[in-house]
Amino acid sequence: xxxxxxxxxxxxxxxxxxxxxxxxxxxxxxxxxxxxxxxxxxxxxxxxxxxxxxxxxxxxxxxxxxxxxxxxxxxxxxxxxxxxxxxxxxxxxxxxxxxxxxxxxxxxxxxxxxxxxxxxxxxxxxxxxxxxxxxxxxxxxxxxxxxxxxxxxxxxxxxxxxxxxxxxxxxxxxxxxxxxxxxxxxxxxxxxxxxxxxxxxxxxxxxxxxxxxxxxxxxxxxxxxxxxxxxxxxxxxxxxxxxxxxxxxxxxxxxxxxxxxxxxxxxxxxxxxxxxxxxxxxxxxxxxxxxxxxxxxxxxxxxxxxxxxxxxxxxxxxxxxxxxxxxxxxxxxxxxxxxxxxxxxxxxxxxxxxxxxxxxxxxxxxxxxxxxxxxxxxxxxxxxxxxxxxxxxxxxxxxxxxxxxxxxxxxxxxxxxxxx
Numbered sequence: 001x002x003x004x005x006x007x008x009x010x011x012x013x014x015x016x017x018x019x020x021x022x023x024x025x026x027x028x029x030x031x032x033x034x035x036x037x038x039x040x041x042x043x044x045x046x047x048x049x050x051x052x053x054x055x056x057x058x059x060x061x062x063x064x065x066x067x068x069x070x071x072x073x074x075x076x077x078x079x080x081x082x083x084x085x086x087x088x089x090x091x092x093x094x095x096x097x098x099x100x101x102x103x104x105x106x107x108x109x110x111x112x113x114x115x116x117x118x119x120x121x122x123x124x125x126x127x128x129x130x131x132x133x134x135x136x137x138x139x140x141x142x143x144x145x146x147x148x149x150x151x152x153x154x155x156x157x158x159x160x161x162x163x164x165x166x167x168x169x170x171x172x173x174x175x176x177x178x179x180x181x182x183x184x185x186x187x188x189x190x191x192x193x194x195x196x197x198x199x200x201x202x203x204x205x206x207x208x209x210x211x212x213x214x215x216x217x218x219x220x221x222x223x224x225x226x227x228x229x230x231x232x233x234x235x236x237x238x239x240x241x242x243x244x245x246x247x248x249x250x251x252x253x254x255x256x257x258x259x260x261x262x263x264x265x266x267x268x269x270x271x272x273x274x275x276x277x278x279x280x281x282x283x284x285x286x287x288x289x290x291x292x293x294x295x296x297x298x299x300x301x302x303x304x305x306x307x308x309x310x311x312x313x314x315x316x317x318x319x320x321x322x323x324x325x326x327x328x329x330x331x332x333x334x335x336x337x338x339x340x341x342x343x344x345x346x347x348x349x350x351x352x353x354x355x356x357x358x359x360x361x362x363x364x365x366x367x368x369x370x371x372x373x374x375x376x377x378x379x380x381x382x383x384x385x386x387x388x389x390x391x392x393x394x395x396x397x398x399x400x401x402x403x404x405x406x407x408x409x410x411x412x413x414x415x416x417x418x419x420x
Contacts, residue, residue: 027100031060031069031084031092032076039073042080042094045405047134049082049092061086065192066157070099083139083158087192093139093156103162108169111137116173119145119399127210128399129231130174135403140187143170144227146208146219149178151227152200155187167200178202180221186330197222207283209290213238214265216290217256218283225255225280232396233258233324236362236414239394240322241266243358243416247319250274250311250352252304252345257284257297259322259360264293268320273299274307308348321353322360324414329365338365339376346380350388350419359388359417366411373413381417388419 033039037053049071054060063069065085071092072078078099082092101107115136119128130150131143140156150170154160167179179201183194199222207218210229219228237259244263251260254273261284264271271293275281281299288297300307304325323345329338346361353359359381363373370393381388394414396402402410 026070028081029059029063029069031055031071031082033071033073035074037074039079041405045403047094047139047403047406048090051089051091054091056086060084066161068103083156085157085191088190095139105165105169108166109173112169112173122398125211127212132400133409134406135401135409144229144231145174145176146210146221146228148176149180149204149208149221150174150176151180151182151221153182153185153227155185155191157191157193160193171201178204180204182227184226213241213262215261215287217261217287219256220283229256230258232400232412234397236394237262239392239416240320240360243320244268248317250318250321252308252321252323252349253325254284255280257287259324260284260297261287261291261293263320264288264296265291268296270296273297274304275301276303305344305348308352312348312351316352317354318352319354319357321349323349324362327365329367332367335367338368339372342368342373343376343380346377347384350381350384350386353386353419355420357419359419360414362414364412366408370413374415377415381419386419388417390415391418392416
C-alpha cells in the first residue's frame with residue numbers, strides 16, 4: 001500500500017498567516033479562489049471547487065495530485081482544508097472546516113465512527129454501505145461492508161495516498177478482518193489513478209453470502225462489478241417484491257439477482273433474470289439455490305435491448321417487469337443519448353407487462369434528474385402503446401445518504417408504474 005502524502009511543499013513565505021505583529025506559519029500550502037468564485041456555497045456545505053474557480057499559479061500547479069492545502073477565498077479568509085488535484089475538473093475537495101486539521105488515524109476514525117453509528121442503528125446485520133463519499137465527509141471514498149469483509153473504492157487521489165491509515169482506522173472502528181481495494185470505475189480514471197484491484201488485508205476465497213430482503217445473494221468482492229453488490233437498491237427491491245406474489249417476474253439487467261431474488265422471497269411464481277454477464281447470472285443462480293428458490297428461477301444471457309425485442313416478438317407476458325440498467329448518462333455530455341436509451345427501454349418493456357401489471361424503471365445516472373428521467377420513461381411507455389399510473393418513486397437506501405448541497409449524491413431513481 002502507498003504512504004500518506006506528506007504535507008509538502010513547505011509553505012511559501014506568502015502563505016503565512018498575518019496576525020498583526022507576528023506571522024504564524026501554516027501547516028499546509030495555500031490555494032485561493034478566483035475573485036468571482038462563489039465562496040458562499042462552500043461555506044454552506046458544497047464540497048467541491050471546479051478548475052475554473054481556483055487560482056492556478058505555478059505553486060498550485062506544482063502540488064502533487066491529492067496534496068493537502070488550505071483553501072482561502074479571494075479576500076484570503078480561510079474556508080477549510082482541501083485536497084487538490086490539478087489534473088481533475090474537480091480541482092479541490094473539502095475535507096475539514098478546520099484548516100489546520102491533521103489527517104492522522106484519529107481523524108479517519110472519527111469520520112468512520114460517525115458513519116458506522118448510523119448503519120449500526122439501521123441494520124441488524126453488518127451488510128451495508130459504510131461510507132458514501134462526500135455525504136459521509138470522506139470525498140471520493142466508498143466503502144461497502146460484507147460482514148467481516150470491507151471493500152474500499154478510493155476514487156480520489158488523496159484517498160489513494162492515505163490508504164494505509166484509512167485501512168487501519170477502518171479495522172479499528174469496525175473490526176473487519178479482510179479489506180479489499182476495488183480500483184475500477186470511471187472516477188479513478190478522471191483522477192489519473194490505475195485500476196489495480198488488491199486484497200490489502202486478510203483474504204477472500206469465495207463469493208460472500210449476503211442476507212437481504214428474505215433472500216441470499218452472492219457477492220464476488222474481488223472480481224465482480226463494482227464492490228460485488230448494489231446495496232443502494234435494497235428498499236426498491238423490497239417495494240417491487242410487494243407486487244410479485246403469485247406473479248411472473250422479468251428482472252432485466254439482473255446482475256446477481258437483486259430484484260428477482262427479493263420477488264421470489266415474497267412469493268413470485270417465477271422469475272426470469274436477464275443480464276449480459278454470464279458470471280453475474282451464475283452468482284444469481286447460486287443465490288436462488290442458497291435461498292431455496294432454484295425451481296422458480298431461470299436466466300437468459302444477452303444484450304438487454306436484444307432480449308427485450310425478442311421477448312416482444314415471442315409475445316411474452318409478465319405480471320412484473322423491472323429494468324435496472326447501468327448509467328446511460330454518467331455525465332452531462334451523455335445526457336441526451338442517455339435519455340433516449342431510457343425511453344427505448346420503457347418502449348420495449350411496456351408491451352411485456354400483462355394488463356394490470358407493474359413496470360419498474362430505474363436510473364443511476366446523476367446527470368439525468370428525476371423530472372427528465374420520468375418524462376423519458378413516460379414517453380417510452382406511451383410509445384410502447386400503454387398507459388399507466390405512477391404509483392411510487394424510490395431512491396437509494398439510508399446507507400447511501402444524500403448531501404443536500406450536492407445533487408450528484410442523490411443519483412438513484414426508481415419509478416413504479418401500473419399499466420392498463
